[in-house]
Amino acid sequence: MMFSSISIRCPICTQLAEFEFANYIELRHKSDLLYFKKSKHFDVVSREGWSKYKLYYHAIHYRGISPHLENIKNLPKHCAPKKWQQGVIYPNITLHKSLGTIRCNICKSISKYELTWPEEAFFQIEYKGKNLWAYDRNTAIQLLNYIKSNDRSKRVESSSENYVTQDYFLRKIPEQFQTAKARNEIVKKLRKILGL
Ligand SMILES: [Zn+2]
Incomplete structure (x- = not known):
């Protein structure tokens, strides 16, 4: 990617x-x-x-x-x-x-x-003094779906191939954004910036 x-x-x-x-x-x-x-x-x-x-x-x-x-x-x-x-x-x-x-x-x-970059990312939110960002609308939606999911699977279906691959972008999300405690606030902020 x-x-x-x-x-x-x-x-x-x-x-x-x-x-x-x-x-x-x-x-x-x-x-x-x-x-x-x-x-x-x-x-x-x-x-x-x-x-x-x-x-x-x-x-x-x-x-x-x-x-x-x-x-x-x-x-x-x-x-x-x-x-x-x-x-x-x-x-x-x-x-x-x-x-x-x-x-x-x-x-x-x-x-x-x-x-x-990534300081100027449009799709970015702040959580406890740290910034979480995405490249564009599609990756911001991908990020939202990942953060709000219960299983937090870092494996996503690759669209071009028939096997399950690990997504580099999701793999790089720092742990502090992935705690159960962080979920509600991050989901809310991502939805807001996405207009969802
Ligand atoms: Zn303008």
Whole structure:
């Protein structure tokens, strides 16, 4: 299970907005770096690698803001549309900062955005000073069903396969949210944020 877009709070109107991870490609050639620095359709970011003496450059393409990669003429040959990757988030990986596009259907804003995760999760509740969060509406409902169930089974039916698998997302819920004492308050708060 992985997510290429997630639900966050709109910084303008505070309602539900969607964050979609940007496309990116590592730039290994100086000529490519120059091309992307000059192009109005891309940003270039540099990151330290495992050795802090070497910088890695990435071109960033924002979905919904720049034209589709396929429609941008004269891309360098090392950087054909098929070679780009989209950022994603996996439940077993901790992510703090990431670039992408934020879209809000309420105030109709769309802009480049640097995500701070999971602090900015829309579907999050607080219980005894700790935050419990979900990626989007579907995982928030999954979380609600799990917390309110009596057997607290971490095994869920996989939709694509015919066997029962363990869900990474549910497996990562800290124990403090899973006590019988916590159940009523958490279920109530999750229902409220889901509008159920
Ligand atoms: Zn908004």
